[in-house]
Amino acid sequence: MTTAENQAGETRGTDAPNILLRLWRNKDTRSVILQILTISLLFAFIAYIVNNAILNLEALGKTFSFDFLGMSASYDINQRLIEYTSQSTHFRAMLVGLLNTGLVAFFGVITATILGFLFGIIRLSHNWIASRMVYCLIEVIRNVPVLLHILLIHGIIVHVLPSPRQALYVGDSIFLSNRGLTIPNPVFGDDFSYSVFAFFAAIGIIIYFRRWARKVRDDTGKIYPVFLISLGILIGLPLFVFLITGAPLTWELPKLGRFNLKGGVTMIPEFLALWLALSVYTSAFIAEIVRSGILAINKGQWEASQAVGIKRGRILQLVIIPQALRVIIPPLTSQYLNLTKNSSLAIAIGYMDIVATIGGISMMQTGKEMESMILVMGVYLSISLGISAIMNWYNKRIALVER
Amino acid sequence: MTLSKTEKPLTVTEDGGYLPGTHPDLPPPASVHGPVHWIQYNLFGSVTNTALTLLTIYFLYTVIPQLVDWIYLDAAFEGESRKDCRAVANGACWAFIGNRLSLFIYGFYPEAERWRVDLTFVLLILALVPVLYDGTPQRGKALIYSCLYPLIAAFFLVGGFGLERVPTDQFGGLMLNIIIGVTGIAFSLPIGILLALGRQSHLPIVRILCVSFIEFIRGVPLITLFFVAAVMLSYFVPPGTNFDLLVRILIMGTLFASGYMAEVIRGGLQAIPKGQYEAADAMGLKYWQSMRKVILPQALKISIPGIVNTFIGLYKDTTLVIVIGRLDILGIGNSSLADSKWQGLSTEVYVFVAIFFFISCFSMSRYSLWLEKKLHTGH
Numbered sequence: 001m002t003t004a005e006n007q008a009g010e011t012r013g014t015d016a017p018n019i020l021l022r023l024w025r026n027k028d029t030r031s032v033i034l035q036i037l038t039i040s041l042l043f044a045f046i047a048y049i050v051n052n053a054i055l056n057l058e059a060l061g062k063t064f065s066f067d068f069l070g071m072s073a074s075y076d077i078n079q080r081l082i083e084y085t086s087q088s089t090h091f092r093a094m095l096v097g098l099l100n101t102g103l104v105a106f107f108g109v110i111t112a113t114i115l116g117f118l119f120g121i122i123r124l125s126h127n128w129i130a131s132r133m134v135y136c137l138i139e140v141i142r143n144v145p146v147l148l149h150i151l152l153i154h155g156i157i158v159h160v161l162p163s164p165r166q167a168l169y170v171g172d173s174i175f176l177s178n179r180g181l182t183i184p185n186p187v188f189g190d191d192f193s194y195s196v197f198a199f200f201a202a203i204g205i206i207i208y209f210r211r212w213a214r215k216v217r218d219d220t221g222k223i224y225p226v227f228l229i230s231l232g233i234l235i236g237l238p239l240f241v242f243l244i245t246g247a248p249l250t251w252e253l254p255k256l257g258r259f260n261l262k263g264g265v266t267m268i269p270e271f272l273a274l275w276l277a278l279s280v281y282t283s284a285f286i287a288e289i290v291r292s293g294i295l296a297i298n299k300g301q302w303e304a305s306q307a308v309g310i311k312r313g314r315i316l317q318l319v320i321i322p323q324a325l326r327v328i329i330p331p332l333t334s335q336y337l338n339l340t341k342n343s344s345l346a347i348a349i350g351y352m353d354i355v356a357t358i359g360g361i362s363m364m365q366t367g368k369e370m371e372s373m374i375l376v377m378g379v380y381l382s383i384s385l386g387i388s389a390i391m392n393w394y395n396k397r398i399a400l401v402e403r
Numbered sequence: 404m405t406l407s408k409t410e411k412p413l414t415v416t417e418d419g420g421y422l423p424g425t426h427p428d429l430p431p432p433a434s435v436h437g438p439v440h441w442i443q444y445n446l447f448g449s450v451t452n453t454a455l456t457l458l459t460i461y462f463l464y465t466v467i468p469q470l471v472d473w474i475y476l477d478a479a480f481e482g483e484s485r486k487d488c489r490a491v492a493n494g495a496c497w498a499f500i501g502n503r504l505s506l507f508i509y510g511f512y513p514e515a516e517r518w519r520v521d522l523t524f525v526l527l528i529l530a531l532v533p534v535l536y537d538g539t540p541q542r543g544k545a546l547i548y549s550c551l552y553p554l555i556a557a558f559f560l561v562g563g564f565g566l567e568r569v570p571t572d573q574f575g576g577l578m579l580n581i582i583i584g585v586t587g588i589a590f591s592l593p594i595g596i597l598l599a600l601g602r603q604s605h606l607p608i609v610r611i612l613c614v615s616f617i618e619f620i621r622g623v624p625l626i627t628l629f630f631v632a633a634v635m636l637s638y639f640v641p642p643g644t645n646f647d648l649l650v651r652i653l654i655m656g657t658l659f660a661s662g663y664m665a666e667v668i669r670g671g672l673q674a675i676p677k678g679q680y681e682a683a684d685a686m687g688l689k690y691w692q693s694m695r696k697v698i699l700p701q702a703l704k705i706s707i708p709g710i711v712n713t714f715i716g717l718y719k720d721t722t723l724v725i726v727i728g729r730l731d732i733l734g735i736g737n738s739s740l741a742d743s744k745w746q747g748l749s750t751e752v753y754v755f756v757a758i759f760f761f762i763s764c765f766s767m768s769r770y771s772l773w774l775e776k777k778l779h780t781g782h
Contacts, residue, residue, distance in 0.1 A: 035608040042612065049639040056638045127452050128445040130459045143764035144757045145719035148733060152757070155749035341624040347726055359630060369634040376630075377623045384622035 053370070066375075068366040069094070075361050077352045079268050090362045097357030098379060104274050104353070105340040111279035112339060113332075116286025123291050134287070141284035146342050149281050154273035154349045164261050173253055175261055182254045182266045189248025198241035205237070206230045223314075270351035274343060282339045286332060293328035294320065326398055333391045337384055344380075354379055474754075484744040499745050500755050507735055507755075510575015516567060519559045520578055526555060527585065535770065553589065556582075571649035572729075577759070579731040582649075584718040587656040591717070592710070594657065595664025596703075600694065602669055613665070620662025626726050628655045633727040652724055660717040667713055671706035672698065704778050711771035715764045732756055 023029040057064060069091040076086050081099045084092055122134045141149075158178050162168065167177035175182040213224045242249070254264030267275075297320050305315040346353040347360055355376055363372035433439050446456045477494030479487070480501065488496035500507070509517050530552035533545035560582070562568040574582065601613035620628075632651040640646065675698055683693030703710070725734040736752035739745065 031606050035606050038606075038608055038612065052641050053638045055642050059642050122455070125452070125455070126445050126448055127455050127459075130455045133459050133463065139765060140757075140761060143715070143719075143761045143768070145722045145733070145760055147722045147725070148753055148757055148760065151733070151737065152750070152753040155753060159747050159749055344624040344626050345723070345726075347626070355624070355627065355630075359627065363634070370638060373627065373631055373635050377627050380624060380627065381619065381622040385618065388618075 062367065064370060066371055068362075068368050068371070071366070073362060073365075075365070077357065078350075079271060079352060090358065090366070093362060094354065094358040094375065097352055097354035100271075100351065101340070101343055101346075101353040104271060104278065104343050104346070104351070105336075107275050108278040108282065108339050108343065109336050111275070112282035112286055112335075115279060115283035117290055119283060119287035120290030120294075123287060124294060138284045138287050141280060142288075146277065146281045147345050147348060149277035150273055150345055150349060153277045154269060157269040157273055165256065167256075167261070173251070173264075175254055175256075175264075177261070178269065179261070180266045180268045181272055182261045182264045184251040184253050185263060185265045187250045187252050189246075189250070191245040191248040192242075194245050195238045195242040195248075199234075199238040202233050202237040206233050209233070268351075270346070270349050273349055274346050274351050278339050278342055281342070282335055285335050285338075289328055289331045289335065290324075293324040296327045297323050329398075330391060330395060333387060337387055340383060341380060485746065485748060495751050495754070496745075496748055497751065497755075499739075499748050499751055503735075503739055506576060506739070507732055508577045510578060510730060510735060511573040512575070512578065513567075513569060513573065516562075516569055519562075519566070519569075523556045523559045524581070526552065526559075527581075553586070571647050574649060575730045576735050577732045579724065579729060580718070580721045583653060583656050583721040583724065583731075584714075586653045587660045587717045587721075588714050590657045591660035591664045591713070594661035595668055595713075596699065598661060598665035599668035599672060602665065603672060617662045617665050620659055621666065625656075625659050625720050626723050628659055629723060629727050631655065648727075648729070652727075652729065656717065656721070659720075660713060663713045663716070664710065667706050667709035668702060670709065671702035671704075674705055675701050707771055707775050707778070711767060715767050718764060718767070719760060732759065 023033065053064075070089055072087055073090045073093040074086050075093070077084055077093065077096050077100075079100055080096045081103060082092075082096060084096045119134050119138060122130050123138070125131055157180075161176060161178040164175070164177040164179050167175040167182075169175045173184045210226055210230065213226050217223050252263050254261045254266075256262075301319055301323065302315065305319045310318065343353055344355045347356040350356070359372050359376040363369055366372075430436065447453045473494040475494075477492045478497055479489075479492040479494070480497045482488045482491070482496070482498035483502075485496060485499070488498055505514075505517075509520055512520055530549040533539040533542050534549050539545055558564065559566070560569070560574070561571065598613050598617055601609050602617065604610050604613070629652065632655040633648065636651050637645070679697055679701065680693070683697040686693075688696065722731055722733045724731050725737065730738060733756050736756050740749050740752060
């Protein structure tokens with residue numbers, strides 16, 4: 001085909017437009033030309049905006065540098081997991097913000113998963129009234145913006161809940177008021193490290209036990225109640241060690257002071273609102289993912305298992321759930337990522353996450369818009385890409401091997 | 404075999420039994436059929452099921468009456484302040500919403516010019532009809548109008564050419580949500596299609612560019628993009644030029660939705676069997692022809708649920724403009740709470756906005772279900 005085109009070109013003569021036309025008509029050279037064009041346009045565009053940025057920065061008398069991270073931040077943060085004072089640096093503030101984002105995302109993911117699976121399973125049950133109610137609940141939750149959830153729950157905590165003096169309480173340990181949720185503060189004794197060690201040892205034993213149980217199941221068909229035994233080991237072993245080392249843990253109970261609760265750990269209203277709102281909002285999406293994942297399993301799988309005479313619970317455990325997980329897990333992780341990204345809305349209620357610290361107050365104070373935004377976006381981007389990479393690896397591992 | 408109506412077949416024997424094969428069909432017994440069975444099976448099938456039913460009924464019993472009380476029975480609909488509301492009722496104080504309804508809808512748009520917003524909205528509905536409903540008479544011509552609609556809307560809302568100019572920072576309320584939402588929806592679909600095609604392209608550079616763009620957009624939260632629009636974008640234009648914040652927001656919202664749209668459409672493209680691509684090539688269709696006539700119509704059809712979900716997501720995300728100081732319907736509600744006459748009514752405001760969003764998003768998802776069913780060709 002190329003030779004024919006070449007000949008056609010030669011007969012037409014060799015002046016410049018014709019050479020170009022010939023190159024354009026050839027599929028391979030055309031794609032090269034297109035790509036060169038694309039890339040030169042891209043570079044021209046980048047050069048143009050970088051040039052503009054340099055001119056603009058010069059006009060404002062600013063420089064592009066990350067030196068401001070070492071300067072004193074001089075603002076307070078209402079929730080900090082690591083030591084931080086207003087004398088600390090902007091970099092430290094950013095770390096505090098990052099940890100706050102991580103904290104709310106971590107708790108949010110756990111509760112959203114539990115709620116979501118619960119909703120999804122109820123939605124699938126025969127129980128007409130429960131499944132209808134959950135359906136309505138899910139539709140209402142997911143058709144309302146997440147920001148509205150956050151503001152609504154924050155509004156309820158701050159405006160509707162009573163002041164600390166009239167706090168709602170459970171026993172004398174848990175208090176809920178418009179200053180947040182206060183729970184007892186654990187005070188660890190010296191020997192508590194043994195229990196922590198025992199906990200990790202228990203996890204190791206469980207992993208080993210599960211492998212062994214799986215092997216026994218594959219070899220002989222004998223099935224152990226793996227979940228119950230695992231749970232027993234996970235709770236029992238640390239508890240046993242905890243008790244023989246003399247229970248080295250005391251609780252510091254919150255006490256009602258004159259105006260406020262003293263002692264204990266207080267979850268601030270901003271954290272509570274963000275945590276609850278993100279979990280509830282995401283759980284509605286997770287419920288739909290779980291439901292469609294289980295429905296995606298061919299009915300024949302159920303029928304075949306029933307025909308072999310497996311019990312209903314075992315069918316779920318051995319046949320349906322392993323297959324459904326394959327469908328559920330990829331969209332589930334993208335929901336987890338969404339939850340993490342949505343936690344950036346913290347800024348609307350004043351929870352100091354990474355956007356509110358480095359991308360908010362630090363940026364306003366130092367005027368380093370570009371540097372701050374690059375940092376914030378870089379952090380989110382690395383979280384997302386990192387988790388996507390792990391997910392791709394996992395998906396490859398569990399993907400159905402088709403024969 | 405024909406039987407006259409008067410001459411019934413003799414099926415009953417002398418002792419009251421039936422001849423073989425002539426027993427009339429009886430209804431199934433009540434234990435496997437009918438409302439009693441239905442209730443037994445669906446509500447009280449097992450212990451857990453019964454517990455679940457009772458729990459749900461108890462929950463509904465405690466929540467619904469209170470909710471109805473608060474929203475309607477014990478609510479105040481008229482009054483000039485929170486005190487007026489509390490004087491007549493203990494429930495919701497809807498008078499607050501009623502008093503500020505125009506603020507919720509138009510934001511700070513000058514009162515004398517508000518007819519322009521109404522007109523734009525009516526024109527929007529007219530522009531949507533041919534897009535959404537394929538039985539529209541003269542659909543081809545009507546679609547041209549739909550394509551021109553963004554220009555018409557911009558003219559009426561912003562003004563110029565004889566109409567009084569309204570600065571875009573006076574846009575607000577519901578109107579702002581609809582502007583951002585509709586713009587994003589209208590432009591993100593074509594851009595998303597191009598990105599998805601680019602991601603599948605044979606040209607490595609085009610592919611790399613599209614993948615990086617999509618991954619970048621999907622990797623960062625929308626509010627950081629809005630922040631970029633608000634504080635950073637002005638660095639990238641030549642010194643002295645100043646382009647409107649609303650336009651920057653619109654661009655960012657559209658780009659954000661396009662990234663997600665591209666992934667949804669890529670899913671559709673990947674689901675098309677390879678034979679379709681090969682058949683199109685075999686017909687001698689060029690790349691764009693085969694895409695337009697063979698691949699995209701099928702790919703878009705199967706991506707409808709995802710596309711509509713992206714639309715709904717974008718529409719809900721329009722509330723985020725609040726973080727860069729633009730007051731959409733939620734922002735207006737939030738800032739009205741500062742009024743000392745109406746303090747402490749946050750729940751009313753949020754419930755009102757939630758109802759509004761629920762209605763619009765839910766109807767969008769219903770429309771998508773209807774469209775899916777209509778386009779389903781049964782294979």
